Amino acid sequence: MSENDPFDNIDIPDDPTADLDRATQQLTVHTEQRRYGKTMTIIEGFEGDVDIGALASELKSAFGTGGTVKDGRIELQGDHQDRARARLEEKGYQLR
Numbered sequence: 001m002s003e004n005d006p007f008d009n010i011d012i013p014d015d016p017t018a019d020l021d022r023a024t025q026q027l028t029v030h031t032e033q034r035r036y037g038k039t040m041t042i043i044e045g046f047e048g049d050v051d052i053g054a055l056a057s058e059l060k061s062a063f064g065t066g067g068t069v070k071d072g073r074i075e076l077q078g079d080h081q082d083r084a085r086a087r088l089e090e091k092g093y094q095l096r
Helices: 020-022 052-063 081-090
Strands: 026-033 039-044 065-070 073-077
Touching: 026 052, 026 073, 026 081, 052 073, 052 081
Parallel strands: none
Antiparallel strands: 026 039, 039 073, 065 073
16 A cells, blocks of 8 residues: 555444444333333334443433333433433434
């Protein structure tokens, strides 16, 4: 290659198709009322090779809230529906 190759500084991931799972999934974000009037934000619809635990941890830290991963879905304490939608869209997920 020559010294002036414009492609030398491009950061190409080892697996360029890794983000396809994220882009093709249709996630649903909604809220549910739990006991004692507590609101939970539910994120579901994950398929394939997604690290739901890591994503849940990131969302909990970003929103300063508690939560869990249960039955293949993320449950966050409180009403974080709008913020969760924005964060997931930033990360490349498709939402219903």
